[in-house]
Amino acid sequence: MPEFLRALLFVYLAALPAIFLAERYSRPFVPRQEFLMWAGAWIATMGVAFVSRNFMIFSVFLVLLSIYCHRQPHRPIYLYIVLLFAAPAVDVFAGLGPFGNKLIDFNPARVLAMFFLAPTAFKLLRETKGTTVADKLVICYVLLLVLLSFRLGKTTEVLRVVVVTSLDILLPYFVFSRLLTGSEEIKKAFCAFVIALLPIAAVSLIEAVKVWRLFQTVETGWGAYILTPYLFRSGLLRAAATCVQPISLGFACMAAIGCLLSAGKPRLADKPTMLALGLILLSLCATVSRGPWMGSIALVGVALLFQRRAVTNMARAAIALAAFLPIILMSPFGQKVLALMPFIGKEGDTEDYRVNLFDASLTVIGRNPLFGSPDYLRAPEMRALIQGEGIVDIVNSYLAIALSYGLVTLAVFCSILAVLIISLVRLSFSSKGADWNASAVLGTLVAIAITIATVSSVYVIPYIYWTFMGLAAGVLRCASLQRQPLPRTTTQPERQMKVLGQW
Numbered sequence: 001m002p003e004f005l006r007a008l009l010f011v012y013l014a015a016l017p018a019i020f021l022a023e024r025y026s027r028p029f030v031p032r033q034e035f036l037m038w039a040g041a042w043i044a045t046m047g048v049a050f051v052s053r054n055f056m057i058f059s060v061f062l063v064l065l066s067i068y069c070h071r072q073p074h075r076p077i078y079l080y081i082v083l084l085f086a087a088p089a090v091d092v093f094a095g096l097g098p099f100g101n102k103l104i105d106f107n108p109a110r111v112l113a114m115f116f117l118a119p120t121a122f123k124l125l126r127e128t129k130g131t132t133v134a135d136k137l138v139i140c141y142v143l144l145l146v147l148l149s150f151r152l153g154k155t156t157e158v159l160r161v162v163v164v165t166s167l168d169i170l171l172p173y174f175v176f177s178r179l180l181t182g183s184e185e186i187k188k189a190f191c192a193f194v195i196a197l198l199p200i201a202a203v204s205l206i207e208a209v210k211v212w213r214l215f216q217t218v219e220t221g222w223g224a225y226i227l228t229p230y231l232f233r234s235g236l237l238r239a240a241a242t243c244v245q246p247i248s249l250g251f252a253c254m255a256a257i258g259c260l261l262s263a264g265k266p267r268l269a270d271k272p273t274m275l276a277l278g279l280i281l282l283s284l285c286a287t288v289s290r291g292p293w294m295g296s297i298a299l300v301g302v303a304l305l306f307q308r309r310a311v312t313n314m315a316r317a318a319i320a321l322a323a324f325l326p327i328i329l330m331s332p333f334g335q336k337v338l339a340l341m342p343f344i345g346k347e348g349d350t351e352d353y354r355v356n357l358f359d360a361s362l363t364v365i366g367r368n369p370l371f372g373s374p375d376y377l378r379a380p381e382m383r384a385l386i387q388g389e390g391i392v393d394i395v396n397s398y399l400a401i402a403l404s405y406g407l408v409t410l411a412v413f414c415s416i417l418a419v420l421i422i423s424l425v426r427l428s429f430s431s432k433g434a435d436w437n438a439s440a441v442l443g444t445l446v447a448i449a450i451t452i453a454t455v456s457s458v459y460v461i462p463y464i465y466w467t468f469m470g471l472a473a474g475v476l477r478c479a480s481l482q483r484q485p486l487p488r489t490t491t492q493p494e495r496q497m498k499v500l501g502q503w
Contacts, residue, residue: 015199024272053221066115089460090224176470201283204239250292253284258444291454295447303443371406397452
């Protein structure tokens with residue numbers, strides 16, 4: 001049997017039980033008929049990715065799938081989330097003849113945005129809706145990226161930046177922030193993210209146990225080159241699945257935990273919910289990625305802290321940790337667990353490189369502080385950091401923005417996060433967040449803000465955090481609509497009659 005068929009067989013063997021678990025978990029959020037469509041689309045997409053071994057054929061399949069889904073009564077935008085991890089998140093070169101040999105790097109997420117989000121975005125443009133401060137900051141951020149691309153002096157580069165920022169930033173953020181204005185729709189979107197990750201979490205455990213990158217045949221078939229496909233730490237293969245890099249999968253697991261908690265407090269004790277959470281946690285452990293581990297701890301801590309019974313919640317968490325931690329440390333795996341802990345263990349230590357990267361980046365940023373430089377990698381301080389693979393790994397998304405686009409652009413990006421976080425802090429203590437767990441939404445956004453300081457915005461990572469920022473903005477918009485007793489179109493006599501009726 002060819003290797004790609006054997007790999008597909010193992011993927012399905014691991015994923016199908018996880019899909020069954022996802023169906024049990026999603027029952028309060030997603031109608032059964034709609035879930036079956038999601039599951040069928042996921043299974044078919046995964047099969048086409050393996051069997052076709054050609055990105056163009058895979059893209060044509062997604063186009064046909066989008067045409068079918070847009071004819072269904074269900075909203076197709078949820079499939080953007082459901083299929084986000086259904087194929088390896090690698091870039092594939094594409095060109096358009098007279099415009100250049102390489103116009104843009106396509107990947108599954110960009111194809112999904114083109115055919116599942118763009119049609120909905122065009123409909124939204126025809127509707128008159130106000131913009132929030134976060135919306136204006138996102139537009140400002142994208143405009144800065146486009147304007148700074150003119151200094152490259154190539155029309156194709158400007159066109160590439162316009163296309164990339166539209167597909168990667170504008171479409172996910174604005175569609176999910178403006179279209180999902182009801183609590184049930186928002187909870188369904190959170191649920192869709194959990195559903196998307198559960199089968200991939202199960203596949204990642206197979207990768208870790210069998211020491212076999214199951215999706216490598218798809219990546220090579222698409223012509224993608226992965227610098228280090230097999231990464232080990234403490235003798236363990238760091239699972240990556242379709243996220244390509246272990247830290248990307250860890251980032252996805254962290255976001256999925258946040259989405260599971262954000263969907264609502266009353267269901268956390270349900271057996272399917274606990275099993276789904278356990279599977280995601282096992283996958284998070286299989287990545288052996290410290291950044292997402294720290295982010296997940298911060299997520300839970302913030303979610304517990306920004307609630308009305310914060311002291312009681314934190315005390316219970318501390319007691320549970322104090323009871324559980326000695327059991328782990330006294331187990332046969334105790335020493336290995338300590339060796340893998342951030343700041344404590346030295347197994348696979350990368351702190352020295354990160355410190356050197358930070359110091360060198362500050363020097364380079366100091367030469368072009370306002371708007372950065374596209375040639376920053378040519379600086380001698382950067383070239384001194386070249387690793388064995390022949391690259392400088394900018395393992396900090398904030399530094400990457402400051403180096404390429406300067407402190408002004410970085411300030412705008414941080415302002416987007418800050419505005420959303422501050423608004424969610426206020427909502428966490430408000431009764432308007434009772435339909436979902438607003439403190440968990442806040443915790444997830446804080447975790448994202450922390451974790452992207454430990455990883456580059458590569459592969460699936462930026463699509464996750466721009467989508468989640470859109471969902472966070474949608475939560476705030478929904479809460480704002482709940483505070484409005486009547487629509488703006490209501491006339492004054494009708495408003496008076498409504499008030500009298502309430503009395």
